[in-house]
Every structure is written in structure tokens, then in C-alpha cells.
Amino acid sequence: MTGLVTVTLVCLAIIIGLGLTREDRRQLQTSYAQLRNINLVAVDANKLSAQIAELFVAGDQDAEIREARDSLLSGLQRQRDLIREEHALAGEPDATWGGLDRVAQMEIKVQEIDQSRLLIQDHLQAGRRAEALQVFNTRIYHQLGQVLLELVEEATVRERAEVAEALASSSRLSERAVDLAIGLIVVVAVLGVANIVMMNRAILRPVSALYAGAEAVGRGDLTHVIDNPSPDELGNLSRRFNQMTGQIRDQRDSLLQAQSTLSQQVEERTRELRERSEALVASNDRLRSVDASRANFFADISHELRTPLTILRGQAEMAIRTPDADAATLQQVLSEIVRKTDQIGRLIDDLLFLARSESGSIMVNRTRVVLQDIVGDVLLDGQNMAMRPGVRIRPSQPSEPVEVRGDPDRLRQAVLIALDNAIRLAPADTTVSLELAQSQDHAHIRVRDQGPGFTGDELGSAFTRFYSARPSRPRSGRGLGLGLSIAKWIVDQHDGAIRIDSAPGRGAVVEITMPLARRAVA
Template identity: 35%
Template sequence: MMFRLKLTTALSVLLSIILLLAATLYWGTHRAGYYFQRSQLAYDTSQAYVQLSHDAYRHFKELVDIVVLDGDASVEQAELSYQKLQQSLNRLRIATNAEIHQVDEQELANEKEELEQIKEIEKILSEGIWAFERIMFLQRRGAEEPAQKVLETVLEQTIDQQFKPIIDKGIAEEREELENAQRQAQHLLSDLKWMAAVTAIIAFCLALAMAIWLLRNLSTPLDRLVKGVRQVAKDDLTHRIELPGRNEFTYLAKNFNDMTQQLAQQRQHLLFAQTELENMVDTRTRELQNANEKLQHIDEGRLRFLADISHELRTPLTAIRGEAEVTARGKDKAPGEYREALTRIVALSNQLGKLVEDLLFMARSESANLRFDLSHLVLNNLINDVCEGTQALARQQKLQLSLQVPEQDINISGDRRRLQQVLLILIDNACRYSDPGGKITIILQADENHATVTVCDQGMGIPAAELSEVFKRFYRGKQARDGVPSGSGLGLPLAKSIIEAHQGTIGVASTPGRQTRVTITLPVLSSEPLAADTAEM
């Protein structure tokens, strides 16, 4: 009777431990599911913030296009982007409400604060949209300066100082919640391991005490249980305990196996979810950053190109129209007069075509769509050919053109037509800004890595204060405008774009009243054969 009482007591205690362990496992599984769901909701909310930020910036960009460019297509796009913005706000609100229904009392206050934050975002967006409506109202009334000030206020204060910080704060908070959920899940797993180890030790002690009375009849199952516990304590969750028969030890072994299996599955799920979530967040963030940078670059290039065209095409178009109107009003003019007028119109058209070609080249170079036909070139021959073609121009200006080229061939990889264009620009500038009787010297030198071309004239020179401006589009110094009225100011910027596209450099040094020296540096070819004759840059 005593033995049975002790055995029953020991078994009852052991059974209680097993039930406690099962309850702990159930609780741990429930909490693990909670943390996993919490992580997913935090991720969804952070993605909603990111999408809201993207749609808001897209909508503000469309509104800026409307007030700056006054385009009908931009109005339709702004309406579509506004609908997407409202959808993003709804998704963010739904995600936040889902978090409120899912979180416990400790986090409920923080989630309710997020609803207030969403209301603040809606208020900021409404103020921004209202401000753009006021800008368009002011523009319709002709108040351009007040409209510009309102636009600057919206961009600097509403978007940069109010909207962006609150969006960044929301994303940071959601990521912090995500990290907290993952950290708590890890703590839960550690606690479960600790409880399993403690339970196993207690079970081992009880089994050892029972082994004193039951001797060899219980030694085998006890040994196996102890071995299983030790394996789990060593973090081996793949170990399983196999016991024959239908008794308390078999039941214990089965629950132990289920416990280790569930722990292994939960840990695997948590690790996988964590890795996948981090990868998705990183990938999406990089994609959004790259897309935003590309859109900004394209938009800036487009605005600059339109501004350049409208500025530079006005003068030749006005001249062509004037010639045509004067010719059309004449009734009794001689054919020779008509021919002279048409000749002037053709010359102006050629000038206009060259200007358009240079503008397109500059736009392509800035948008990374510039194409070059690369080939193996001997720089000595290229310079000789260009100098022979410009001798007549130098003689016309009563200038002496001197060439200093080494006998050894200097090999480069480049676009022959574009490099000729650069040399022609530099020689033409030297001729235009040199006094009659002067001398223009072209020097070619090379070392192991680079070839250097120097064009030196004895002209009016460039003041030191203007040297930093000569590579800006349409810039012409006062002395140059007074001495040579004609010119577009695109020559040196065009040359700089071509040289830099060839991985080279260009620089200007000048002594006012004495000389100007333009130096070009290009990489020379190694002894290896050229990989391809045609490439895109």
C-alpha cells in the first residue's frame, strides 16, 4: 500500500509537471502566434506609411507641374494621384485599426496615438492641397510673385518640415514595434527552453527516486528520458524519445516529442519570417530610393532642357519671321532681293538647326542617353586632319596656326566625329577671340596613361573672375560679348560633355590681354586589343 501510495504520489507529481509543461507550451504557442501576427501587422503598417509617402510626393509633384508648366495632362495625372493618395490613407488607417484590435493593453495607448498621427497627416496633406489651390488662384489673377512665395512655403515648410518628419516618425515607430515583437519572441523561446530544462531536471530527479524502488523495471525508460532531456538541453530539437508499451512514461515521451517538435517549428517560422521581412524591407527601401532619384533626375533635366530651348530659340525664330514678313510685304522687289532674303533665312535656319542639335546633345549627355561610336584612333592623325581643315579659317583671320605633334603614334579609344567637334570648337574660339597677326599653337603630348592636347592663342584672354563660369551653358563674358557679338555660349560646355564622356578632363587657364590656354587630357589605350568597336556611354 505504501509503495503504491508513493508511486501514485510520484506519478501524480510527474503528471502535474507534464500538464504544467503542456500548458506552458500552449501558452508559448499562443504568444508566439501573437508576436508573429504583431510583426506582420507592424510590417503592413510600415509599408502603408512608405506607400503613403510615395503617393503624397507623387501628388505634390503633379501639382507642382500644374502650377509651373500649366499642363492639362498634369491635371488628369494629379486627379489620379489624389485618388491613390486617398487609397493609401485608407490602407494606413485600416492597418492601424487592425493593430489596435490585436495589441494588448500595454500597447493600446501607443496605437491610439498613431490614429491621432494619421489625422495630423491628413491635416497636413489637406493644407498642402489647399495651398496649391491658392497658388493656382493667384496665378489666374496674375499674382505670380505671391504664388511663388506660397509655393516655396509649401515645399519648404508643409512638405519638408511637417510632412516628411511625421512620415519618418511613423515608419521608425513601426519598425521599432516590429523589432520589439521579434525580440519578445526570442525571449519567449528562451523562456520555453529554460522551463523545458527545469521540467526535465525535475522529471529526472523523480524518475531517479522511483528507480530506487522499481530498479531495472524502470531503468530503461528513465535512461531514454534522461537522454532526451540532455539532447534538448544541448539545443538538439530533432531528438525524439522512443518508448514501447502504453504507460505513463510513454505518454511523457510523446508529449516531450511534441514539445520539441513545436519548439523547432516555431523557431524555424520565426527565423524565416524575420529574415524574409528584413529582406523585403531592405529591397523595397532601395527600390523606392532608386526610383525617387531617377524621377528627380529626369524631371530636373526636362525642366532645364525646356528652359534652354525657349530661351535660345526665340532670337533666331524672331529673325526668320522678320525676314519673311519683310519679304512678304514687298510687292515690286527684284528677284535678287528675294534671293538675298531667302539666303539670309537659310543661314538663320542653319544656325537654328545647329543650336537645336547642340541643345539635344547637351540634354542627352545629362540624361545618360548619349551614344558614341567608339573606335581605335591615332590622336596624331586626328589632330593633323582637323588642323588642315582649319588652316583656311586661320588665314582668313590673318592668324598663324602652329602644330607640335610627336612622331610616335598616340592611340586612344573614342568617337572620331565628336573629338573632331571638340577640336573645331577650341580652334574656332581661338580664331574668333585672337587679334589679326597672332599665333595659335596646338601641342600634343603623352605619357604612359594619358594624352594631353593644348590649344594656346594670343588673344584677348579671360578675366580670372570668369574662368569658373566658362563651362556653364550660354555663358559669355562681357569682354567676349563686346569683342565678338555672335555666339551661343554652348561651345565649351559641349566640349566638356564630350571629353568627360570619354573619361577625360578639360581645363582653361588665361592671362587677360595676352593668351588663353585650353588643356584636354584623354586616357591612352593599353597594349591590349580593343574589346569592342562600338559602345554606348
């Protein structure tokens, strides 16, 4: 009877111990859910910041910004629920924890960010771009990043502490098992003294095995197994002891694995957050660069338009002040006026084309085009271009038709831009070559000149819109960084490529490459 009572008490202690380990597992799962949710909050915060940054590029983004804001607030509410669930598991549902205070601070910060976003929109609508950038950098980018990093760091420290507490609880459970086994050994030993004669061999060996198992568990060896197949109480106790150590071992391994996974997740999320922050900084820099480029472009366009208009006005005033001017003088004045108006018209055409290409309103109608026809039309137009004395245009093309699928008007425009740049930069008594060639799958159009060439910096920015060449290069109505960018847009729409091969002092080669049209099978 005494042995049965002892075994019952031991089993009850084992069940209580296993219940504690299940409680530790639930707390660990809650901690992991909090960390995963706080990383999702970090992602939503970065998304909100990025959507606000899009205001500088794409304009009105109210729907996307509200969606990102609501997602962030939903994540913060989920974080509050997880913290309260954790408090309930810990038996402290009414306690005041720093985690809830931090979530409340973050919700206040989201409202402040929304107010700052409205202020940014007001600045942008009023044309105060610099003030808008200042509000974004000081009130959104820096403050949001600081609060977010503090939240992630606090959550990480707290959850790691909870994992450590769970491991410590498992260790305490092991110690209880050792104490339980030792106490059991003492009880069994006392009973064995009374029955030493009859039950010597039946008790001492199982007790020794239990003692050895308790010592092994005390040393941290949870792989130790007690071999006692007897059906009595000690045999059952040994088997329960083995089950208990196995469960403790599994719980410990699970906790260690969870701790390792938690550390990896924290490191990965922190790296992603850092990369997103760096991407946001790069986006900010690009916004500043585009803003500066547009400012320089408008200054250049004002100069390019004012100069020919000033000349037109001067020519007209000179004709008015000379009422008795002969026909030859008036003819010269009118010719100059026509030339300048043509220059202004070409500049306006380029600006209109640029605006339409950005809005997507330019249609590219593809048909089968023979490139020899395009080259012929460009040569006719090139004869009427202004050029220095002695500049010659030398064409070269194969006799067999070279066909592509494309818009003939747009292709003619792209080739004419390259030829126009070459002619305007070609020194006197030099040759500008216009070559058409064909490889296995592609057609190639090359325009060669013997002009001043391009520097390395100019090559890197030649196709950038609003880019102007160095002051030492001759300027023309197409010297605002529009012509080559328009040509590149046209070639891109035809699945082709355009590149420049040049070096200072040895001229330049502009090459346009496009896929050949597939020939019909007879």
C-alpha cells in the first residue's frame, strides 16, 4: 500500500511538471508571434514612408497612403492583443507593461505622420517642394526610423528574456525531477530496510538504477535510460521516469531551436529594415537629383528660347528703323527670322514629344519597313541642315533590302536626330558617314562624325533627359539634352538599342540596333 501511494505521488508530480512545460511552450509561442508581428509592423511603417515619398514623384497617392496607414494601425492593434495575451498567460492581466506604452506611442506617431503628410501635400500643391522635403526628412523619415528601431530593439530584448525564462523553467523542472527521484529513493530505501530479507534483490537494483538515472539527469544527461522491465511499482516508475526525461529533453531541444530561429529571424528582419532604410535614402537622393536637373533644365530652356526671340526682335526693329531698305536687305532679315523661328519650332516640337512620351499618348504603329527608304529620306532632310563649309554626308547601304517592323515616321525621327547632332558638331571639310548594315538577326544604323567627341561623363549622361553637354561643345536648338533621349525612347519602343562609341578628340559613332523582321515562309 505504501509503495502504491509513493508511485501515485510521483506520477502526480510528473504530470504537474509536464503541465508547466506546456505553459512554457505557450509563452514561447506568444513571444515568437509578438516578434513576427513587430517585424510586419516595421515593414508596414517602411511602406507608409515609401508611399509618402511617392508624393514627390507621382503626385496624389491618397488611397495607397490610407491603405498603408490602416495596415500599420491594424498591426499595432495586433501587437497590443498579443501583449495582453502574454500578460494573461503570466497571470498578470492588469499589469502595466512598457510594451503597451510603446504601442500607444507608435499609434500617436502614426497620427503625427498623417498630419505631416497633409502638410507635405499642402506644400507640394503650393509649389513649395523644398519645404515639403524638409518636413518629410525631419518629421517622417528620421523620427519614424528612430521610433521603429526602438520598438524592434525593445521587443527583441523582451522576447529573448522570455525565452531565457522558459529555458530556466525547464531547468528548474529538471531539478524538481532530480529532487523527486532522490526523495523517492529515500522512501523506497526506508521501506526496503523493513523488508530487507525478502525483497533485497527486488528493490535494491531498481533503486540503484533510479539513483543512477537521477544522477545522470542532475549532470544534464537527458539521454540516460533506466532499464527495468518489471511490472511492479518500481518498474512503472522507471518507465515514467524515462518518459519524463524524454519529454524534458524534447522540450529543451525545442526551446533551444526556437531561440536559434528567433535570433535568425531578428537578424534577418533587422537586415531587411536596414536595406529598406538605405533604399529610402537613395530614393530621397534621386528626388533631389531630379529636382535639381529640372531646375537647371528650365533655366537652359529659358535661355534657349530668349536668345532667338531677342535676335528676332532685333532683326525686326532694324528693318523698321530702315524704311528705305532694299529688297536684298529685307530678304536677308526675313531669312534670318525664318531660320530662328524654325529653331524655336524644333525646340518646341522636342518638348512636346517629351511630354507626350512621358504621358504615354504617343502611339507607335508598326509595319514592315525597308530601312533603305528611311536612310534615303534622312539624306534628303540632311542636305537642308545647317553645316560648316566642306562638310559632306557619305551614305553606305547594302543592295538587299533590310526590313524591320516599326513606325517609319518615328524611325526617321530617331536617325535624323543622330545625323543632325553629327552635322552640327562636324568641323569644316570633314565627312559624316551614314551607314546601314545587317547581321544575322539585327539591322545596324551607324552615324560617324569627326567632331570633338564625348568625354566619359558625357557618355554616361548622353541619353539622360534634361542633360546639357559641356559649355565647350557647340550649342544648337537641340543642345538641351532632349534629342538623344528622344531617339533612345523611340529605339526602346522598337525593342532595339542605341549606344555611343567616342573619346575626346576622335569623333563619335552613334549606333542604332534593331531586330530584323521575320521573313514570310513560302
